Amino acid sequence: MSRLSRLRDLLVAKHLDGLLVSDPVNVSYLTGFTGDESALLVTADDSLFITDSRFTTQFHQQVHNSHLVLHQDHLLSAASEHATGTVGFEAEYMTYADFMKLQGPAKWQPTTDLVSGLREVKDDAELANIKQAITIAEAGYKHVLDTIRPGMTEIQVANDLDQFMKSLGASGTSFETIVASGLRSAMPHGMASDKVIEAGDMVTLDWGAVYHGYVSDITRTFVMGHATPELEKIYHVVYEANLATTKQMRAGVLGKTINEFAHHFIDDEGYGEYFGHGTGHGIGMSIHEGPGAWGPYREVPQAVGNVETVEPGIYVPCVGGVRIEDDILITADDPIVLTSQAPPTLVVVPV
Ligand SMILES: [Mn+2]
Missing domain, CATH: 3.90.230.10 (Creatinase/methionine aminopeptidase superfamily)
Structure with missing residues (x-):
């Protein structure tokens, strides 16, 4: 089962409509992307890869399981605009300053160890x-x-x-x-x-x-x-x-x-x-x-x-x-x- 599929199973178990992945190591684990300054919004039926135009070429080379969303302002602010329902964020990674940038209609819920939990078992x-x-x-x-x-x-x-x-x-x-x-x-x-x-x-x-x-x-x-x-x-x-x-x-x-x-x-x-x-x-x-x-x-x-x-x-x-x-x-x-x-x-x- 793919890493995204296993994460979606965890989201169902946690009653979450989505997860905003902001830890770059976790983004890399889920997508194969090796750059930085990116975030991933994973929902039940989609995965949005948010980054800026510096990484467009690298995205197309490395990422094949997500849709590209380019932003020009604040990474997490842009990502949050696409979130609806109850959406988790990575509490161990997101700073308070970043959290204050989240917007949109979603209800934000702290999570721990979702992607990092998957990473514990090596393939x-x-x-x-x-x-x-x-x-x-x-x-x-x-x-x-x-x-x-x-x-x-x-x-x-x-x-x-x-x-x-x-x-x-x-x-x-x-x-x-x-x-x-x-x-x-x-x-x-x-x-x-x-x-x-x-x-x-x-x-x-x-x-x-x-x-x-x-x-x-x-x-x-x-x-x-x-x-x-x-x-x-x-x-x-x-x-x-x-x-x-x-x-x-x-x-x-x-x-x-x-x-x-x-x-x-x-x-x-x-x-x-x-x-x-x-x-x-x-x-x-x-x-x-x-x-x-x-x-x-x-x-x-x-x-x-x-x-x-x-x-x-x-x-x-x-x-x-x-x-x-x-x-x-x-x-x-x-x-x-x-x-x-x-x-x-x-x-x-x-x-
Ligand atoms: Mn050691």
Whole structure:
């Protein structure tokens, strides 16, 4: 069933006469359009694609399931003029200023997770793009291990990795590449800085590639030369936590159950106070998407076709940190780890 048909089924279930889709990622998911500054008004028997004349050619090349409506003023104001009945808008995306621009006879109703809910289950073409985004990112990691040397700054490593992935066909990076070395590795999301990488540093690399609009998201931690026994032990605990948690990731299991499992695992090893974030999140067209970050309140069960990260970590201030993140495909049976297995012991880069 087409994506628009599945959305229309949701509209019937929600007693909506239409939905104004203003999140450009959702517009792209429903229509194939890869530009911006566009909106979609989906009703029971029509789909209006509202944009301006800059995108006329691109519309005709890419969009085959909607009618073009050109506007010259305000995008959402123009779109709203075509809406009648009870029409939903995307509450998580529309700003208050945009909302005040809506006009016409429709009764506007906030909605959440309609299109983004559909996006949670990936089809084969989407999976192929995610897998290629992973292949490119993993080639980038090999490049980093081959080229990183003491004396380089974190920013140099990040820029080199980003450029290498683009040379392999990535359109960009999934997010700003994280390179956190030495004591900075205890910062879970330490952006690459001008810190110089030194012998003995732990290096946490969190990066991803975008391929045909789909992302990968991987974290690896390695050491420059030689690690202390404590950091080797922390690596081992995180590695085992990653493996054990991955085994819990299957259809029907609640996100919060998986999150609790990972936290209990690391708690039992004595590092609970040093694991302060959720255990994973969905990926796809966005770096964080459904079924949602696995906080303690995630009551959403995993479904076949979800692609999610598993990313336990331990960060000890003044000592260092380790995170190991993989991308997992949920099935009815054992999960499929889309990324290559991290090694059971710390990777040592010779210095
Ligand atoms: Mn992640």
